[in-house]
Amino acid sequence: MSGSECVGARVRGWRRWDGRMGSAPHPLGARFADRSDTLETQGHGNSRKDTHMRTSRLARSLAAMTLAIGGLTVATATVTATAPTAHADECYTWSRTLSNGTSGSDVSQLQIRVAGWAGYGVNMAIDGQYGGQTTTAVKNFQSAYGLAADGVAGPATFSKIYALQDPDCTPIHFSYAEASENCGRGLNGNGSVSLATARENLKRVMWRAEALRHRMGDHPLRVTSGFRDKACDAGVGGTGGGQHTYGTALDLVPADSGTTLCKIAQNARYAGMGGIFGPGYPGHSDHTHVDIRSGQTWSASQCGI
Numbered sequence: 001m002s003g004s005e006c007v008g009a010r011v012r013g014w015r016r017w018d019g020r021m022g023s024a025p026h027p028l029g030a031r032f033a034d035r036s037d038t039l040e041t042q043g044h045g046n047s048r049k050d051t052h053m054r055t056s057r058l059a060r061s062l063a064a065m066t067l068a069i070g071g072l073t074v075a076t077a078t079v080t081a082t083a084p085t086a087h088a089d090e091c092y093t094w095s096r097t098l099s100n101g102t103s104g105s106d107v108s109q110l111q112i113r114v115a116g117w118a119g120y121g122v123n124m125a126i127d128g129q130y131g132g133q134t135t136t137a138v139k140n141f142q143s144a145y146g147l148a149a150d151g152v153a154g155p156a157t158f159s160k161i162y163a164l165q166d167p168d169c170t171p172i173h174f175s176y177a178e179a180s181e182n183c184g185r186g187l188n189g190n191g192s193v194s195l196a197t198a199r200e201n202l203k204r205v206m207w208r209a210e211a212l213r214h215r216m217g218d219h220p221l222r223v224t225s226g227f228r229d230k231a232c233d234a235g236v237g238g239t240g241g242g243q244h245t246y247g248t249a250l251d252l253v254p255a256d257s258g259t260t261l262c263k264i265a266q267n268a269r270y271a272g273m274g275g276i277f278g279p280g281y282p283g284h285s286d287h288t289h290v291d292i293r294s295g296q297t298w299s300a301s302q303c304g305i
Contacts, residue, residue: 090167098153102130110134110153112204113161113171116211116271117141121296123274126204144214164210170203171210179206179226179250183235190229191245198227198247205248205292212271212290216263220255224287237283243275249291262303264288269298269305278303 092109108128117140118124124133135151143149145160164172179202180187187202189195205226213221225236227247234240243249252264265278265288275291277284280301288300298305 091162091165091169094153094158097155098130100130100132100135100151103128107134110161111137113165113207114138114141114211115204116208117144118272120270123272123292123294123296141211144211171207173213173220174206174209174223176202178223180247181225182228183232185229185232187227187247188229190231191227191233191247192230192241193246201247201292202227205250205290208272208292209250209252209290212264212267212273215267215270216259219258221252221259221264222255223250224253225249225251243291243293248293249275249289251287251289253287261286261288262300264290265298265300265303265305276300276305278305280305 094106094110096106098107098110105128107130108126110130111124111126111128111134114134114137115124115126116137118133118137119140122133122136124137138153138157139149139151141147141160142151142157147156147160166172166175168176170176176187176199182188187195187199189198191198193201209221209223213219225244226249228236228238228244230240230245233242233245238244254260254264261279265276268276268288268290271290272292273290274293274295274297275289276298278288278300279285280303281299284300
């Protein structure tokens, strides 16, 4: 019922109850009901006074309805003001459009997420400078996800990134827990870098793995080893100070029948991976190792690499 309909109903009800329907309750309370009954039994001799009383009660009724409607308006505003925070705010939110020539920490955050799209053999620097490599990476990212590929990072590009990331800023298909099993010890500060640096490095290599996954048709990939502290790395046959101890490496295997170890190695060349070791390299017949070291060190002879 609208506000005007509600007021109308109250007015009509008041007129019906003004002594013409016996002892029915008065909408404005017993006090006014008693006075109304008295006026009606006096006949029409006091019609002016009766009219005045009717007008006064109607005005009070309208005022009460105005206050009630105002209260509903305030309540509605309160609900709107406490709406849940947008998903974008849970991790990182860009506040401006970025393009070639811009710089800043927001550019670095963008580079972390699109570095896996910079092209064949390109291990893009995360330096906060929006240059040619970043423009190419953004264009390729946009094209891969069906956006207008103009190389400018604006609302549409950021919305797609928001959809791809979890509240802790990792990509949705990879997690710190999966990438830091570490011989059962989890992510810790006993690697070759601090805990904070290892965590940041893992985030960066996972975003490139997300690009790799999407490039292969979004077939799921499983991480069999990510961060390893020095003791764990040595215990599984590593040097005790390799890429895993920095949090920069992942060992990957297919999680369905839609891809292979060789396909992972071959596509990793386009996903910003500086290190790639797969079938044909000693000790890598059951997984493909990828990492984000600078330069290129690739070996997977059975895969043509």
